[in-house]
Amino acid sequence: MTIDDLKAFGANTEEGLTRCFGNEGLFFKLIATVPSDANFDKLKAAAETGDTGDMFEAAHALKGALGNLSLTPMYDAVSDICESARAGNAPAPEKVKELLDLRDRLNTIVNQ
Amino acid sequence: MNENNSNEAPVDEQVSRHRKRKHDKRGETMDSFLKTSGLRRRVLVVDDEIINRMLIGNMLEAEYDVVYAENGREAVERLENTKTGFSLILLDLMMPEMNGFEVLDYAKHSEALKNIPIIVMTSDKDAEVKSIKLGAVDFITKPFHMPEVILARCERVIELSEDKNIIHSAERDPLTGLYAKDFFFEYIKQVEQYNASRQAMDAVVFTIEHFHLINEVYGREKGNDVLRTVAELLVDLFKDSAAFACHAEDDVFYIYCKHRESYDDIVDVCQQSLEEHSRSPKIFVRAGVYPEVDPEVPVETRFERAKVAYTRIRGDYTQKVAFYSSELYEKAIYHERLIADIEDAIENGDIKVYYQPKYAIRGKTPRLRSAEALVRWFHPELGMISPGDFIPLFESNGLIQKVDNYIWEQAAAQIKAWRETYGVTVPVSVNVSRIDIYDPDIESFLANLLTENDLDPSDLMIEITESAYAENADRLIEVINNLRGRGFLIEMDDFGSGYSSLNMLATIPIDVLKMDMAFIRNMESDDKSLRLVRLVIDIAKFLEVSVVAEGVETKSQLDLLKGMGCDYIQGFYFSGPVPPEKFAAFIEADLKVKQEERGKTHDN
The missing domain is CATH 3.30.70.270 (Reverse transcriptase/Diguanylate cyclase domain)
Incomplete structure (x- = not known):
């Protein structure tokens, strides 16, 4: 995984690094934990059953973490899901799929 | 990312303002102590997302020991079971098991938590009001802002909280809860x-x-x-x-x-x-x-x-x-002035000792028997100050000892001077205040005066007042016994003016009883006073001590007292208190009477 990979992914790496006090190792280490975050599966399951409560909890937790790492595309997607779920509406399925696809792409980058 | 903090001052300014403040206010105190001692404040980060915990931890760990909890329940357990206190809690709101709001609510009622400031971290702007209402001191939005700003806000919150706790502990009296x-x-x-x-x-x-x-x-x-x-x-x-x-x-x-x-x-x-x-x-x-x-x-x-x-x-x-009232205040100011000036007054000789003669009246012609030393203060600016003004004042603050010591020294030197001039001894009685008797050195001080001036103990008589007995009878009796053991004669002053008790006469070994002048003043107009005078004279006879009547102003008073068997008289009938140079005339006059009486004896 390189900074350029993350930039190509759409991450705001400068901002993310700043939040890590410029510690690149920490930045990479934290990004590496993202794909295995249990909240993705929780979100996926909730989307299948239509449980907006669980969906909101999972999306809200992911939103904080993704935002902090400035993984902008994922952050934008999860923010939309979060707001829908907060209002008690099931988010558009393509939004959930978009988020999960981004997770898979990030997983590939992380494992490169 | 900055939109959430748009209402705040630019980051650089915030940070530098904080650093400056920190340097000005605390540079030499708590911070430097922590630095030199190697101790660090502890901060608890509570968030269920490891990424958030790690990010915040990374920001703070240069300044603080950072401890983590994954949810509210774990946080509360840590806080309740730790001996070392936490300086700050950074708290996520949405968490499993026990959420941030529940922790805030819990903290309000917990001794362990209630003084620890809590900063809430959330992406949810709407939660701000609720958090603050529940007791959070500040609010950090997610995604996190610049690390420097977060660090500065944490430092500021800790500083304010510590100051508040210090002030709170100092502003109240711990016993009553009232203000210090x-x-x-x-x-x-x-x-x-x-x-x-x-x-x-x-x-x-x-x-x-x-x-x-x-x-x-x-x-x-x-x-x-x-x-x-x-x-x-x-x-x-x-x-x-x-x-x-x-x-x-x-x-x-x-x-x-x-x-x-x-x-x-x-x-x-x-x-x-x-x-x-x-x-x-x-x-x-x-x-x-x-x-x-x-x-x-x-x-x-x-x-x-x-x-x-x-x-x-x-x-x-x-x-x-x-x-x-302002009158009262002026009196207090006046007293302060006297207290401030007394030492100089002694030094400069503004304090003078006057002598009032006491005459023996049992014989045909009254004879000079002794004198009482009385203090006078001639203040260079305030004029003559009444002893009634300054003696009770100095008794109340202990300064009377300085005045009394001075009077005793002067009196002892005067007895010696008269003896050298006239070849006779005029014993002088001095007042010993109820305050003086607490001085452990009083006996040796008086004894030294005798040695220095080559006097007999019976030359310097000691007058004590009833009030000393009322205040601390045991100590008074001890002092009197010791002084009498050294040969001093003891006079009980103002007898009948205050708390006179027969028990006092039975327990205090005295040599002379001085009747209060109020009896003498009234005895011709008031039968009761007259009978009391007779009673006091009888008591003195019964105790086999001599009796002195004070305040005698007229010949008829003298005759009345003489008729009742009174031994000595002091008062304006003979003379008020006079400076030593005037007193010399009484000695000279008495020497003449003495010679005449001797002459008569020779003639006979």
Whole structure:
């Protein structure tokens, strides 16, 4: 995984690094934990059953973490899901799929 | 990312402002102590997302020891079970098990948590109001802002919280919960500074007289109970009076309140409560009031004035509330002046010793027997100051010892001087104040005077007053016994003026009884006084001691006393107190009488 990979992914790496006090190792280490975050599966399951409560909890937790790492595309997607779920509406399925696809792409980058 | 903080000052400015403040205010204190001691403050980060925990931890760990919890329940357990306190909690809101709101609610009621500041971290702007209402001190939005800003905000929150805790622990008296004196004064000043419309206010000092008796008789714990009770009562009694209350000294409370005409009811309620705690008849609540304070007078001085008012009734069982007046204040200022000037007065010779002759009247012609040394103060600016003004004052603060020592020295030197000039000894009696008897060196001091001036103990007579007996009989008897053992003669002064008791006469070994001048003054007009004079003379005869009548002004008084068997007379009939050079005339006159009597004997 390189900074350029993350930039190509759409991450705001400068901002993310700043939040890590410029510690690149920490930045990479934290990004590496993202794909295995249990909240993705929780979100996926909730989307299948239509449980907006669980969906909101999972999306809200992911939103904080993704935002902090400035993984902008994922952050934008999860923010939309979060707001829908907060209002008690099931988010558009393509939004959930978009988020999960981004997770898979990030997983590939992380494992490169 | 900056939109959430758009209403705040630019980051650089915030950070540098904070650093500057930190340097100015704390640079040399807590921070430098922590640095040199290697100790670090501890911060607890509570978030269920590891990424958030790690990010925050990375920001803070250069400054703090960072401890983590994954949810509210774990956080509470850590906080309740740790001995080392935390300086700050960073708290996520949405968490499993126990969420951030529940932690905030819990913290309000927990001894372990309630003084630790909590900063809430959330992406949810809407949660801000609820968090602050629940007691959060600050709010950090997710995604996190610049790390420097977060760090600076954490530092600022810790600083404010520590300052607040320090102030809180210092501003209140831990025993009563009332304000400590400095804060009490400061808050009054602040309130007055920011409130233009002023109503008439009173400065009131409440004192529990002889409070120490409660501590001594029932123990300190009980004494503390009493103080707490009085404090609660005062708070309750003044709750509608826009009042500040302060526990100023052990047994002294200050109240600053809306003006009221009377404080008798308040003193009565406190007194009743005290009597429920203690049956001692000596414990009294009294108040001194400076009513409708002059706003131009400094706050501290307002309470000084209330104290001055109280001082006037201290120990007077008939009055419980005294109001300050400017006259009273001037008297207090006058007393301060006397206290400040007395040492110089002794040094400069403004304090003079006068001598009043005492005559033996049993023989056909009155004969000079001895003299009493009396003090006079000629102040270069205030003029002649009455002993009635300064002796009670100096007795109340112990300065009387300095004055008395000086008089004794002068008197001893005078006896020697007269003896050298005239070849006769005129014994002089000096007053020993009830304060002097507490001086452990008093006996050796007096004995040294005899040696220095080559005198006999019987040349320097000691006058003591009844009040010394009333105050500390055991010590007085001890001193008298020791002085008599050295050969001094003891005169009981002002007998009959105060707490005369026959028991005192039985226990104190005295040589001379001096009858109070009030009896003599009234004995010709008032039969009761006359009979009392006779009684005192009889008592003296019974005890086989001689008796001196003071205040004799007329020939008829002298004849009456002589007829009743009185031995000696002192008073204006012969002479008032005079300076030593004038006293010499009495010695010379007496020497002539002596020669004449001798001549008559020869003639016979």
